[in-house]
Amino acid sequence: MRRIFNHFHPLNKLQRERERYLSTHQVPDNIRALLEAPLPGLDDDIYSLDYLSLDFETSGFNPKTDSLLSVGYLPLINQQLLLSEAVETLIHTAKNVKAETAVINHIVPEMLEKGEAWNVVLDTMLAEAVGKVLIVHGSIVEKRFLNHYMAKRYKLPPLPLLWVDTLQMEKSLHIYKGSNGTDDFRLGSVRERHNLPEYSAHGALVDSLATGELYLALLKQHFEGADSSVRHMKFDYTRAL
Template sequence: MKKLINYFHPLAQLERARQTRLAESNLPDAVRELISEPYPHPETKLYDLEFLVFDLETTGLNPEQDRILSIGFLQIQQFRVDIQSSSHTYVKSDTDIKAESAVINHIVPEMLTEGLSLDEAMDNLFRAMKGKVLIAHGTMVEKEFIDNYLQQRYGIEPLPLIWLDTLAMEKSLMRNQNDTQTGDYRLSAVRERHNLPPYLAHNALADSIATGELFLVLIKIIFGKTIPTIGRLIKPVN
């Protein structure tokens, strides 16, 4: 029975999908390198894994119409946020920035003049993602922009990557605590609920650090002193 459960576990499914994708002949080198390492077994302790927390600041939420302005990320190793691994990159572009997005994320055209090209910035992100479990607060935006980039740039379908979402973790925690009062799951609001200090919002690196800290706090609240396995966070489909 244990082997049957593991076979159908999402991580086992992702690993099989990873192997299938590696066999494709049209994968660009940066993408092939990204998924070159085997994914962890569901019983692997979180303490033994490496995580990449990242955030994309964009001009909007539609990857078909909007674009990436900046990318921030850093690693978590042995349950510690590694500030030395942090990176913050502006993405160069010749198109105008929407006034409304500049108000939200405080990124103006002058900041982008010395930025990297989108291909360079994404290659850096992919290198950092290799061998990591990915963490974001509300992963939908990051997923959709990465998927759109892969489709537009290389003509390939979404990759089987391992994602953890602190927004989803907070929602699950609230449900388990029968808390029906709060509906605010913004990163700043969730941090405030857990007595974490405020950070500069809508800055890709600051949001990455804030999300990494929140992830560690949520793990402690949900699991206590027990160090859980990755399989307990990425649960089998019923």
């Protein structure tokens, strides 16, 4: 019976999706390396996994009309965020920068003129993601822009990657606790509820660090005194939005 349950576990279904993806599509070596990297085993401990905490700053939510402005990420290994390996890169584009987003992320067209090409930035990020689970807070933006990139750059459909979404983890925790007091799930607000320090700056690297810290705090909330094996973790398996 356990073997049957394991077969239909979403993580094993994701593995089969990766195998179908590789057999169906012609993929470059960098994407093949990403999809051939082993997924976590169901009996692995959540705390032992390798993660990449990630954030995209954009001028809006629609990659067809808006621009990717910057990408920030850093590894989370052995429950430690590796600041020495943190990366934040501006994207070389002066299009579609909006006043309302510039007020938030302080990115203006003049800064982007010295940025790097999006294919260099995103391919470098994907190389760093090999063998890691991606951590985001609200995965809509990152997935949409990454899906758009794969279609434009490689003519490929969305990648079958493994994500954890701290926004969804917080919502799940609220449901479990029967909390009805708030519908504010912004990163800063969620961090405040978990007694994490406020970060005044707003940018891709700061938000990826803030998300990684939040993830560690949420893990303790979800798994304190409980079985922390991978089979009990609610990963985010969706690809297209």
